[in-house]
Amino acid sequence: MVPTGEGKVAEVRDKLVALDFDGAKKAAQEALDAGVPPQQIVTKGISEGMDIVGRKFEQSEYFLSELIVAGEIAKEVMQLLQPHLKGVEIKKLGRVVVGTVRGDLHDIGKNIVAMMLDTAGFEVIDLGSDVPAESFVEAIKKHKPDIVGMSALLTVTMTEMANVIEQLKKNGLRDKVKVIVGGAPLTEEYAKSIGADAYGRDAVQGVDICKSWVAR
Amino acid sequence: MNSRDRVGAILSHQEPDRVGFVDFMWAETIERWEREGLPKGAFLQDHFGMDVYIFGTDLSPKYEAIVYEEGDRWRTFRDAYGVKMKAWRGRSGVPDPMEPIIKNLDDFKERIEPLLDPELPIRISSSRYPFRGDIEVMVQRFQERFFVTVGVLGPFEYARHIFGGVDKVLPVMVREPATAGYIMRSVASFASKIASAFLKAGVDGLWIWDDIAYVNGPFFSPKTYRDLLFPAHAAICSSFRSKGLPVVLHTDGDVRKLIPHFIEAGITVLQPLEAKANMDVRLLKEQYGDRLSFIGNIDARVLSTDDVEMIDREVKSKVSVAGVGGGYVLGSDHSIPPAVSLKTYEEFAKMVKRHGTYPLAGGS
Numbered sequence: 001m002v003p004t005g006e007g008k009v010a011e012v013r014d015k016l017v018a019l020d021f022d023g024a025k026k027a028a029q030e031a032l033d034a035g036v037p038p039q040q041i042v043t044k045g046i047s048e049g050m051d052i053v054g055r056k057f058e059q060s061e062y063f064l065s066e067l068i069v070a071g072e073i074a075k076e077v078m079q080l081l082q083p084h085l086k087g088v089e090i091k092k093l094g095r096v097v098v099g100t101v102r103g104d105l106h107d108i109g110k111n112i113v114a115m116m117l118d119t120a121g122f123e124v125i126d127l128g129s130d131v132p133a134e135s136f137v138e139a140i141k142k143h144k145p146d147i148v149g150m151s152a153l154l155t156v157t158m159t160e161m162a163n164v165i166e167q168l169k170k171n172g173l174r175d176k177v178k179v180i181v182g183g184a185p186l187t188e189e190y191a192k193s194i195g196a197d198a199y200g201r202d203a204v205q206g207v208d209i210c211k212s213w214v215a216r
Numbered sequence: 217m218n219s220r221d222r223v224g225a226i227l228s229h230q231e232p233d234r235v236g237f238v239d240f241m242w243a244e245t246i247e248r249w250e251r252e253g254l255p256k257g258a259f260l261q262d263h264f265g266m267d268v269y270i271f272g273t274d275l276s277p278k279y280e281a282i283v284y285e286e287g288d289r290w291r292t293f294r295d296a297y298g299v300k301m302k303a304w305r306g307r308s309g310v311p312d313p314m315e316p317i318i319k320n321l322d323d324f325k326e327r328i329e330p331l332l333d334p335e336l337p338i339r340i341s342s343s344r345y346p347f348r349g350d351i352e353v354m355v356q357r358f359q360e361r362f363f364v365t366v367g368v369l370g371p372f373e374y375a376r377h378i379f380g381g382v383d384k385v386l387p388v389m390v391r392e393p394a395t396a397g398y399i400m401r402s403v404a405s406f407a408s409k410i411a412s413a414f415l416k417a418g419v420d421g422l423w424i425w426d427d428i429a430y431v432n433g434p435f436f437s438p439k440t441y442r443d444l445l446f447p448a449h450a451a452i453c454s455s456f457r458s459k460g461l462p463v464v465l466h467t468d469g470d471v472r473k474l475i476p477h478f479i480e481a482g483i484t485v486l487q488p489l490e491a492k493a494n495m496d497v498r499l500l501k502e503q504y505g506d507r508l509s510f511i512g513n514i515d516a517r518v519l520s521t522d523d524v525e526m527i528d529r530e531v532k533s534k535v536s537v538a539g540v541g542g543g544y545v546l547g548s549d550h551s552i553p554p555a556v557s558l559k560t561y562e563e564f565a566k567m568v569k570r571h572g573t574y575p576l577a578g579g580s
Contacts (some may be wrong), residue, residue, distance in 0.1 A: 019390065060473075065386035065436040072387060105302060105312035108383045155520070155553050156244075184431050185492070202432050 005036040012045030012077065017052045019069050021076070024049075028077045038084040043121065046074050050119040054204040064112075067203065071115040078119075092123040094146040094214035097139045097177075099127030101160040106153035109183060112203045113149060120207050122214075133160070133167040140173050147210050149200075152183040162194040178213050182206055219267035220420065223363030226542045227421070227462040227485060227509045235535055235572030236363070236545035237565070238268035238511060240488075244554040252558040261362060264565045267545065269362035270423050271355070273410050275369050275403070277331030279317075297378055298327060316380030321395040324402075328378060332406040351417045363421070365464065366414035368407040370426020371400035371448040372435075382435060389440055397444045404448035412455045421462040424452060424483075429469025431493040438473050446481050453482030464511065468550065470494045479507050488512030491549045498537040501544075509543040514564075516548045520555035524563050531567040532577075539576050546572060 008031035015023035031041050053070040056062040062070075096117050100110045107129040118124045125143050127135055140148060148168075152158040161181050168174040174195075181191050182200035191199035197213075200206025217233045225232040241249075241260065250256050254263070261269055276296035284292040284300070292302050298317035318324045358364045372385075375396065379385040389396040411422050426449075428434055434441065453463045464485040465478055470493040471486075478486070489495040489512045497513040518530045531546070538544035546568050552561065571577070 021391065060433065063434060063437050063440075064382075064430070064432075065390050065440065068383055069387050069390045103304075105304075108381065111383065155517075155555065187492070 005031060005034040008034055009036055009041055009044045012041055013049040013052070016046065016049035016070060016073050016077070017056070019066060019073065021069075021073050024073050024077055025080055028080050032081070032084060037088075038081045039088055039090045041081055042078070042085075042090060046077055046119050047121055050074055050116060054116065054207065057202070057204050067112060067116075071112065071119070074119045075115070090121075093121040093211065095123045095125070095143060096147040096149055096210060097125045097127060097136065097143060097145045098149040098151070099131035099136060099139075100129035100151045100153075101157055101164065102130055102132040103160060104152050104154055104157035105129050106151070106183075109153070109203065110149075110151035113151070113182065113200070113206050116203050116207045117149075117210060120211065122210065133164045136164050137167050137171050137173065140168070140177055141171075145177060146214055147178045147180060149180045149182070149206065149210075150196075151181075152185065155185045158183060158185050158190070161196070165195045178210075180206060180209055219361060220359050220363045223267050223545065224420065226545060228542065229506070229509070230542045231539075231574045232542070234569055234574060235539045236267040236511075237264070237547065237568045237572075238266045238545055239264070239547045239552060241552040242554060245552050245556065248554045249558040249561070254558055264561070265568070267363055268365060269358045270365050270367040271351075271358075271414060271419065273366060273368050273414075275332070275374065275407055275410060277328050299377060299380065313377065313380040316378060316384060318378050321392075321398060324378070324395075324399050329402055332402070348413065348417065351414065355414070355417045355419055359418075359420070364419050365421040365423045366411055366419045367423040367425060368411050368452065370424045370428075370452075370465075371403040371407070372428050372445055373426050374403045374407075375399050386435055389436055389444055393440075393444060397447075400444055400448040401451070404451045408452045408455060411452060415455055415459065415461070421464065421485075422453070422456045423464040423466065424449070425466045427466070427468050428474070429467055429471045429493070431469060431490070433470045434474055438477065441474055441477055446477055449478070449481040449483065457482040457484075462509070468493065472500075475500075475504060475508070479504070483508075485509040485511060487545075488547060488549050491515035492517065495549070497534050497544065501538050501540070505541065505543055509545070510538055511545040512547040513538070513549050514547065516550045516553060516556075519548060519560065519564060520553060522555075522557055522560045524560060527560070527564055528567060528571075531564070532571045535567075535571045536576055539572055539574075 008027050011027035012024055015027050028041055053062060057067050098110055098114050100107050114124050114126045125139060127139055150161050150164060179196045180198045180200055181196045186199060188199045198209045200209060222232045223236045226236050279296055279298040282294040290302055290304050295301050299313050300315035301311040302314050303311035317327055355364055376382050376385045456463050462484045463482055464487050465483040466487045468490050486508055489497055489510060491513055497510045513534055515530055518527055
């Protein structure tokens with residue numbers, strides 16, 4: 001028979017996958033009440049649940065709408081767990097700086113990627129949108145991330161990504177981070193041409209690529 | 217043959233003298249072209265020999281515009297929908313919503329719905345043609361030179377805007393479908409009345425602007441489309457379809473999963489067929505050419521190369537298939553970006569006749 005605590009953690013995962021907002025929060029509270037360590041609810045409940053959501057998205061069972069709702073549920077459950085996580089160290093998979101490049105205000109794609117990286121166990125520093133190259137450079141110097149992710153939605157702004165990579169080289173930072181890029185006008189070829197390490201077709205693939213990098 | 221008869225034949229799946237032509241440009245593109253010699257203020261449909269004219273309509277609740285802040289690079293303002301927006305100064309690009317006008321159904325019923333009164337003359341059209349009589353005169357004048365359609369904002373785009381963005385409206389569609397459905401039906405009812413007013417004024421077709429997808433597919437599942445948006449689209453289409461008139465759906469992105477539903481809703485034409493989103497008019501023609509006409513699909517990335525030979529191959533390969541039996545109007549797969557020079561675009565416009573005159577030459 002599955003212990004109550006573990007069963008409740010599995011229920012958090014399953015309710016999140018089923019997009020049951022109230023069910024996921026209730027199961028998380030019951031897991032806490034049953035004495036399950038909160039970090040276990042994060043890794044086994046939220047992260048595993050978002051992983052399954054990602055797979056459903058890849059299989060076209062879920063779409064962007066379901067991805068966003070799952071992210072909202074994950075965020076709410078995390079807020080519930082936050083007071084119980086004080087002082088608890090959760091080992092992060094890695095650290096990622098993300099931002100939408102200068103001249104571009106679109107942030108939905110970047111926000112979804114940031115959310116999925118967070119729930120997957122990364123530490124995410126989100127620089128926002130309209131981020132100049134200098135800000136990417138400063139953030140990398142300050143936070144020393146493993147990965148930098150850049151987003152652009154317009155053909156006239158995606159060229160800024162090449163400028164950011166150039167600034168990383170000039171500041172001796174290029175070989176200290178992996179660079180992943182994404183956004184509607186981008187292609188694999190374009191990412192290669194500007195010297196990025198990878199192109200993320202969508203948020204799920206982007207997270208998979210980041211996971212593969214930190215696993216090495 | 218005039219444009220009206222030409223496009224009328226094309227959208228009835230007949231072969232007229234040549235394929236049709238219509239396209240759209242960013243404001244920055246026009247600015248570049250004016251620097252390159254395009255006469256300032258040129259009427260682009262006439263200048264490039266396009267065949268279709270779209271009457272704009274204003275479905276907003278007509279909130280008074282307020283400018284909150286003007287910086288060097290951008291400004292924030294309230295638009296006619298009551299949404300607080302941020303937009304770049306001196307360049308085009310879709311403005312970004314900062315604060316929505318609604319967060320729930322009660323907000324919609326209080327702040328939007330009561331203002332959507334189709335009986336006010338000014339609601340029938342943009343403020344350029346506030347009265348019915350003006351519209352009838354202008355429709356007839358434009359029909360001397362173009363196939364004339366009326367354009368309305370679609371229910372998803374409308375809801376997306378008043379909720380403050382796609383990341384705000386999509387969760388409502390999943391978690392509160394009754395709310396989303398109510399809003400979309402209400403907007404569709406209003407759009408339908410506006411469209412019907414133009415139908416009575418004698419336009420040749422309807423154009424619905426409703427971006428419901430992106431490069432990776434629809435924003436939502438086919439089931440969600442069926443439950444929430446299909447009834448709204450069908451309502452908007454109905455008056456035009458009852459007269460046998462065409463209805464164009466403009467949506468970016470990969471909408472292949474939804475096409476059978478579009479057809480059932482009454483959509484008869486798809487535009488712009490975004491090439492980088494897996495939309496290929498040659499394949500779509502094969503699958504749906506007996507039920508749908510197509511506008512667009514000439515890859516804007518190819519146009520942006522300024523390589524006229526490459527563009528020529530792109531046009532020929534698509535026109536030679538899509539134009540068979542009518543059913544195709546040439547155009548880009550998106551709005552023409554400022555990377556495309558005037559010279560290149562003028563060459564592109566000539567390709568309409570070179571490759572699109574019937575009988576068509578063989579495929580590439």
